Amino acid sequence: MAQFIREFAISRDLRVRSDKFGNLIVCYRRGRGHRPVAFVAHMDHPGFEVTEDAAGGFVMTRFLGSVPRQYFRPGGRVRLFGADGERRATIWSVPDVDWAKEKLVRLRLKGAARRGDFGMWDLPPVKTNHRLIWSRACDDLAGCLVLLGMLDDLVQSRIPGTAYAVFTRAEETGFHGAMGLMESRLIPRSAVVVSVESSKELPHAPMGQGPIIRVGDRATTFDPRVTMFLEEVAARVARADRRFVFQRKLMDGGTCESTVYCHHGYHAGGVCLSMGNYHNLGPGEHIREEYVDAGDVQKTVQFFIEVVRRSNDYGRAMRLLKQRMDTLFERGRRQLLQTAASMRLPLPQPGVFTEPE
Ligand SMILES: [Zn+2]
Numbered sequence: 001m002a003q004f005i006r007e008f009a010i011s012r013d014l015r016v017r018s019d020k021f022g023n024l025i026v027c028y029r030r031g032r033g034h035r036p037v038a039f040v041a042h043m044d045h046p047g048f049e050v051t052e053d054a055a056g057g058f059v060m061t062r063f064l065g066s067v068p069r070q071y072f073r074p075g076g077r078v079r080l081f082g083a084d085g086e087r088r089a090t091i092w093s094v095p096d097v098d099w100a101k102e103k104l105v106r107l108r109l110k111g112a113a114r115r116g117d118f119g120m121w122d123l124p125p126v127k128t129n130h131r132l133i134w135s136r137a138c139d140d141l142a143g144c145l146v147l148l149g150m151l152d153d154l155v156q157s158r159i160p161g162t163a164y165a166v167f168t169r170a171e172e173t174g175f176h177g178a179m180g181l182m183e184s185r186l187i188p189r190s191a192v193v194v195s196v197e198s199s200k201e202l203p204h205a206p207m208g209q210g211p212i213i214r215v216g217d218r219a220t221t222f223d224p225r226v227t228m229f230l231e232e233v234a235a236r237v238a239r240a241d242r243r244f245v246f247q248r249k250l251m252d253g254g255t256c257e258s259t260v261y262c263h264h265g266y267h268a269g270g271v272c273l274s275m276g277n278y279h280n281l282g283p284g285e286h287i288r289e290e291y292v293d294a295g296d297v298q299k300t301v302q303f304f305i306e307v308v309r310r311s312n313d314y315g316r317a318m319r320l321l322k323q324r325m326d327t328l329f330e331r332g333r334r335q336l337l338q339t340a341a342s343m344r345l346p347l348p349q350p351g352v353f354t355e356p357e
Contacts, residue, residue, distance in 0.1 A: 021180030041143030226269030
């Protein structure tokens, strides 16, 4: 993943940096005086980590990321990735230890494996019928795909603006990469931060209805200034292009990195794509590819281009709301005072409803 992203950026003359935790930061800048926008997607996906060297036969792995135990049926197919290529394996057994604490899975394999090799469910890397995109890992490769599509469009169209495409590691194990990114301090404090996720499809946030501006996640609600800004830009895109649609929803199916960025004082919000078979959990407790809507991917790229172009409008939606409230109150204030006077209501005594002088 990281290598592909680096080569993609370098071949477009974009500056790539990485921090000591292995997060990647690609910077696009054209012109001056634009408020930076940092879009963040994570590169990892739930998977197996080989915990010992094995000459062949059997090997113990640890599963990282949230998948319920009943999906690990004996015979389940896994693909291991090591320095000397890919090899197939199957689930042999799941040791009887507390699944919530450690997800140990014993695999049977032909050939050797080394400690630190990783594994994924043995599913096709990617398939599409041009309406849907299926992959063994849409979460969050679809988010990464959106960021690469955005970088490509920015470069091709020479759009003025400053955008960071940030690719983090180890989200599925609890935002380790995102927290490392905060320690690295490579994102300017003035940046509007947008976490870009593939999120479990919810009945009120269906697939195919465009990017979802995420008001919050299971843990927190995000910065309302960012949400308002994103909504204003999306509404502008929708006015210009009748095919463009978007949603604004609380996606509380999981927690996302935006919670981390808000906690560290960034102006952060989130945008997600609705995704089927979240974490490869298919119907009937079978492991399946995740899938997203290709139109949602395309619309999210279109939306982000406009977010970059309009970044200096950040704060405007909030100011307009304040003005609107002030005007509303100004209109009603006098009448409110006059009618209140005629009601002869007792005014608060000092020290009862107010602090004593
Ligand atoms: Zn996930």
